[in-house]
Amino acid sequence: YNPVLSASMEPLPEELVEKNDKLPWERPRDYQPWRRKDNTMITSVGENTFKSLARSHPRVFARHHPDLEVLKDGRIVRKENYQNA
Helix, strand or coil, X not given: CCCCCCCECCCCCHHHHHCHHHCCCCCCCCCXXXXXXXXXXXXXXXXXXXXXXXXXXXXXXXXHCCCEEECCCCCEEECCCXXXX
């Protein structure tokens, strides 16, 4: 199952995440979630999917989207001063 690319998903509320007994799955009490500091989580499913494509296939991304660039935090932006050839 994958949501439509236009879907938007917000993070779970902290109070829900902190209370293991309210979650439909179980984690060890000492569980420490990890997260890359250079990986901005975007609420748009489509934008996150595009970010994953850009990072996992940088040459394909560059060939098909020469006007765009991936920032260190994962956001995709239009290149400054890009001139369409």
